[in-house]
Amino acid sequence: MRFLFITGGGSAPVHAGIPLAWAARTAGHEVIVACPEENRDLIAHVGLPAYGVTPVGIADAMLKDRAGEPLPIPEDFTAQLDFIGRGFGRLSAAAYQETLALAKVWRPDVIIGGEYNHHAQLVAHQLGLPLVSHTYALYDRAETDWQGAAAELEPELAALGLAEMPEAELFLDITPPSLRPADAVPARLMRWAPGNQQVGLQRWMCAKGDKPRVVITSGSRSKFVPALGPDFFRPLLANPALSDGSVEVVIATTEPVAQQLRAEFPDLKAGWVPLDVVAPTADLVVHHGGGVTVMTLLNAGVPQVVLPEIPTSAVSVRRIDERGAAITLDGNNPPVAEVAGAITKILGDSGYRASAQEISREIAGLTPQAEVVREIEKLV
Helix, strand or coil: CEEEEECCCCHHHHHHHHHHHHHHHHCCCEEEEEEEHHHHHHHHHCCCCEEEEECCCHHHHHHECCCCCECCCCCCHHHHHHHHHHHHHHHHHHHHHHHHHHHHHHCCCEEEEECCCCHHHHHHHHHCCCEEEECCCCCCCCHHHHHHHHHHCHHHHHHCCCCCCCCCCEEEECCCHHHCCCCCCCCEEECCCCCCCCCCCCHHHHCCCCCCEEEEECCHHHHCCHHHCHHHHHHHHHCHHHHCCCCEEEEECCHHHHHHHHHHCCCCEEECCCHHHHHHHCCEEEECCCHHHHHHHHHHCCCEEECCCCHHHHHHHHHHHHCCCEEECCCCCCCHHHHHHHHHHHHHCHHHHHHHHHHHHHHHCCECHHHHHHHHHCCC
């Protein structure tokens, strides 16, 4: 069978969808991954065939309208949800026609798209193919962002005679049951697995020393969000809870950011460290609230201190706070004392790690990708 995977919208949805694509190939199926051109090399580097369908990347889709005019990021929470939904709608519109052209010539048997890769829905509907949709982070669908995407895609939907987004035959959710909202759309729960890019390892990445280890990361978004670059890390490195020599600090970030930090802090362990490798060695991870970062840490059973990039990033993570496995603060630059207090509290209370490990065991008990592939086969 031929599986056409459709992804994009930054590297996080790519990382989240890769394990299912690997499983399909391992089962003997043909796989192509359609993506924005900015993600093509990343997908190829993890061993999957990648086909670029649009030069538009996630930054332009979010921050510019279809005419290329800049759009301000709203401060209101509900307006932010609408803004994000419309941004994914614009990315889907930009990728739609070339994805459709690919599907017409390659003739897949099934289409598998990320939840917010709405052109997967349009292509599957137009060609009469079964559609599988999957989340890439903790379940966070809201009517506002879903309606924002539909409003942005109104011309494309109308051309197909549709008034709303088509539903998938199979909706996969990687959210652990205890963290799934009561009003979540029914789904087939699937085990989450890391799908991030790897590098040659050094010994310190695989095991910590005698001190508690705190990992700090701002995820892959630091490539295009200035606030998640060096200025995200500097206040944390100067925080008394991390600078007094009582803990070992590791920075997992892009290499350009790491180079700047190593120049200022010569003894710092910093670089493009595979988070799935270093996370199990950590006693705590401090981060920006990215969806794949959160899932990597839950999978590893590691407590988290979250400094959310924007308020909408905090919604799903606060459910982890309620489970006692994280502390989420307000904004990505809260007062020094608040950050120090959160770090000290988690490092001094073993209950946080115990709760994180409970969630990790919950993830391990969900349906693995290989079994999900067999279910997908039955849709055709």
